[in-house]
Amino acid sequence: MGLIIIYEALMYLLVLLFNCAAAQVSDPSVLNCSTPNIVWPGSDVILPCRLQPPLSAESMRVEWTRPDLEPEFIHVYQDGRFLYELQNPHYTYRTSLFVDQLPNGDVSLKLSRVTQSDAGTYRCSLPSVQQEASVQLSVVSEVIGSDQAVQAVVGDDVILPCHMEPPVDVTTLTVEWTTRNGAVVHKFESRKDNTDIQNDTFKGRTSLFHDEMHKGNISLKLINVTLTDAGNYTCFVRKLIQQKKDNVGLFVDSKDKKGRDDDSKASSTVPTGPTNPPALTACHITLIVAAVVIxxxxxxxxxxxxxxxxxxxxxxxxxxxxxxMM
Structure with a gap:
């Protein structure tokens, strides 16, 4: 009778263990990271990364790295402290985790005083749960105009070339073209053209390449050129109180002179790091082994x-x- 009770208890425990293991294998926490918006030099940025569904990372080793650097470690957290001795010197005193959010599975990295050299691919790894994901950081550096003046003849349509280098999406920023004396030639803000403050001389004659702005192309198309259009133009990209700008010259000839510049095109595809598929952890293996033994x-x-x-x-x-027998 005692053996029957033991056997039934073992079988019941076995069912519970298998249910536990199956639940963890079928619905594990996955590390999800998202790409932040465009970052300006000198500003701070958060590289968002968290375990979903939430799983405490307080006792985990958290590694942030840049594979293209040597040493590659940007920030390493283990046993409740930051391992500063492993950090790449370029990031000294500029990185931190939100330690109070680690119990919620938030392992986001804060990077302070961003520089142009910070642009690149960052990888977040949690070795104890075999999870990692990548984040692409883009830093606005330069607005590139043209070293040579654009040549045109009266009545021509011209393109004044200007683009972001490296290419970044500017569809959420303010793009503005002005003349040397400050007259507004064209303004793009809040994802649309704003003609309210446009100089009357240019109304109905200017446009941007909206379908290429996500590639950093902010070139201006000016149609039906006149002699009064000749001069220097400035292209701005603004964000809050910060701005980047460069100049483009336009030379207009009344004669039939064909000396025209083609527009500069800048294209880029931002890589997205793959998210590794869920893998069996040491916890899963231990549960399964225990179940088999039982x-x-x-x-x-x-x-x-x-x-x-x-x-x-x-x-x-x-x-x-x-x-x-008796």
Whole structure:
């Protein structure tokens, strides 16, 4: 009877362990990171990264790296402290985690006083749960105009070339073109053209390449050029109180002179680091091994009980034959 109770208890525990393991394998926490918006030199940025569903990372080793650097470590957190001795010197005193958010699975990295050389691919790794993901950081550096003046003839349509280098998405920023004396030639803000403050001389004659602005192309198209359009133009990209700018010259000839510049095109595809598929962790393996051991123990206990029962029945069957005749 005791063996039966033990066997049933073991089988019940086995079911619980398998359910636990199956739940963790089918719905593990996955590390998800997202790409931040365009960052300006000198500003601070957060590289968002968290475990979903939430799983405490307080006792985990958290590694932020840049594979293209040597040493590659940007920030390493383990056993409740920052391992500054592993950090790449370029990032000294500029990185931190939100330690109070680690219990919520938030392992985001804050990077202060961003420089142009900070642009690149960052990788967040949690070795204890075999999770990692990548974040691409883009830093606005330069607005590039043209070293040579654009040549045009009266009545021509021209393109004044200007682009971001390296290419970044400017569709959420303010792009503005002005003349040397400050007259507004064209303004783009809040994801659309703003003609309210445009100089009357240019109304109905200017446009941007909206479908290429996500590639950093902020070139201006000016149609039906006149002699009064000749001069220097400035292209701005503004964000709050910060701005980047460069100049483009326009030379207009009244004669039939064909000396025209093509527009500069800048294109880029921002890589997205792959997110590794969920993998079995040490916890999963331990649960499965324990379940197998318990199953074997239960089977052995059942065989022992069955053998004893069979022997008892045989003994009872043979007992009358051993009684002496009177």
């Amino acid at each position: 199953l074997i123990a239960g089977v052995v206990a059942g065989l022992v009980w069955w053998t004893r029962q069979r022997n008892r029945r045989q003994n009872q069957a043979e007992a009358p034959e051993n009684i002496p």
